[in-house]
Amino acid sequence: xxxxxxxxxxxxxxxxxxxxxxxxxxxxxxxxxxxxxxxxxxxxxxxxxxxxxxxxxxxxxxxxxxxxxxxxxxxxxxxxxxxxxxxxxxxxxxxxxxxxxxxxxxxxxxxxxxxxxxxxxxxxxxxxx
Numbered sequence: 001x002x003x004x005x006x007x008x009x010x011x012x013x014x015x016x017x018x019x020x021x022x023x024x025x026x027x028x029x030x031x032x033x034x035x036x037x038x039x040x041x042x043x044x045x046x047x048x049x050x051x052x053x054x055x056x057x058x059x060x061x062x063x064x065x066x067x068x069x070x071x072x073x074x075x076x077x078x079x080x081x082x083x084x085x086x087x088x089x090x091x092x093x094x095x096x097x098x099x100x101x102x103x104x105x106x107x108x109x110x111x112x113x114x115x116x117x118x119x120x121x122x123x124x125x126x127x128x129x
Contacts, residue, residue: 018077 023031053062108114 019031019035020028050062053065108118
């Protein structure tokens with residue numbers, strides 16, 4: 001379960017530019033809301049559907065179906081012909097990964113509101129484990 005959360009933490013920020021640039025500026029708020037609704041519905045229905053499928057066809061087959069669903073996303077992304085998704089509008093140099101990580105950790109270290117979120121998450125995780 002921990003690795004699924006880690007994968008989501010890595011993929012969600014990477015997906016955000018696609019969502020924002022795939023819709024007209026006037027529809028960004030609606031697209032973000034719809035994406036959030038879809039994710040939360042998937043979190044509610046997905047485990048139940050997954051459990052039923054595992055019982056019916058087995059875990060290996062369900063894992064294969066999950067991998068196949070990601071192939072569909074990759075195909076759609078490869079077929080995007082609009083160059084809006086790849087244009088670089090920034091004149092600044094690219095940020096280095098470790099520098100960005102240090103900046104994020106520095107922000108977390110100096111933000112009391114983030115501390116309370118981390119403590120709450122830790123307590124909830126510990127109680128649910």
